[in-house]
Every structure is written in C-alpha cells, then in structure tokens.
Amino acid sequence: AQSVSQHNHHVILSEAASLELGCNYSYGGTVNLFWYVQYPGQHLQLLLKYFSGDPLVKGIKGFEAEFIKSKFSFNLRKPSVQWSDTAEYFCAVSGSSNTGKLIFGQGTTLQVKP
C-alpha cells in the first residue's frame, strides 16, 4: 500500500537547536517527494521538492532534505531553528507518472521555544 510515515508527531526545540524530521514512504516505482509547511493561520506552502538528480535538496528558509532511495526516506533538516519555524510540517510523495495524487504523512508539529 502507498503510504508516508512521519516519525515524530510533536517536536519541541529551543532556538538554535538543530532539526531533523523523519519521513519514510512506501510507494512502488519512481517517486517525487515533497515537504510542505503550514505556519499558524496560513495555508500549506511548499518547502522543497525532489524530482530527480542530486538527492540533497535545498529549500526555502534554510531547510534541506536528503533522499535516500535504499531507505525509502526523505528526512528534513535545518542546522539552526528559529522561533518563526514553529509550524506543522508534512512530507508527501507522488509517483513520477502523473495521477494527480499526493500521499501525505500525518504531519509533525514543531514548536520552537525562544
């Protein structure tokens, strides 16, 4: 079955701490991978995406993610978080053949303490 699993439901960090949010997927075939972020009171926004090429992908606001095909993982990282990174983070996968369907993880709520 196609699925995305995010390891942590709720993460609390202090400012300047490093962040790593886990994401594993189950999907047959070639995949496209995404991280979306939802800041309080705002809509879902694309943080970064991986379609092909360099497995280390850099996104907005200093975030990056690494696609490890052998581990079916696409973990999100940031070296030093800020209070403004407080948000909910969603990992998502789609197949490279277009079905219009994104499969989302359950989301991880990140709370950064000032």
Added chain:
Amino acid sequence: EAGVTQSPTHLIKTRGQQATLRCSPISGHTSVYWYQQALGLGLQFLLWYDEGEERNRGNFPPRFSGRQFPNYSSELNVNALELEDSALYLCASSSYRNSPLHFGNGTRLTVT
C-alpha cells in the same frame, strides 16, 4: 500573484443536506485538486480536475463529486452529508502535470 481562493471559509450543514464548496485556482493554473483533512486522518486525496475533466479520484464514495468550469475554477459537492464529513477541505492548483501544488486556506465544513 493571487493565491488559491476558497469559499466559503466556514460552512455548517445538517446531516443529509448537500454542501457546495468553491475554489479559484491561481491564474494560469489548469489543474485543481481537492483534499480532505479530517481530524486524525491527515490529508486525503479526493479529486483531481485538469482541463475541465475529472482525471482521478481518491477512495471516497460517489456522493463526493465535483466539476471544473471553463475558467478552471472548481466546485466540490458533497451530497447526503454525514457527521464524519466534518473536516477541512483544501483545494490546490498547479500549472502543469506533476508540478508542485499550491494550496488555498480551506473550507471548514461542520456537519451537525
């Protein structure tokens, strides 16, 4: 650019009624997607419209339907509402197939 707009923001219906939710994509985007975000279930794919045609649907009963108009805006209709249909319904659009989705703020549907 103006983002994806959805209306209404909130909608309260009683069980058995019909609900109509509307979505305007970003200008130039031809694909519209609908997702349901129910408590505890995460974001679930509902429907995909592209160039006026339904291209794919998720694992939802036929009482969830919709359409896409010539101006690429879209409507989601939910018939015979059930209590478990209470959720945030998100619309997204994209400019070409397989490009990243841009989401609206959603319509919060409450069924009593």
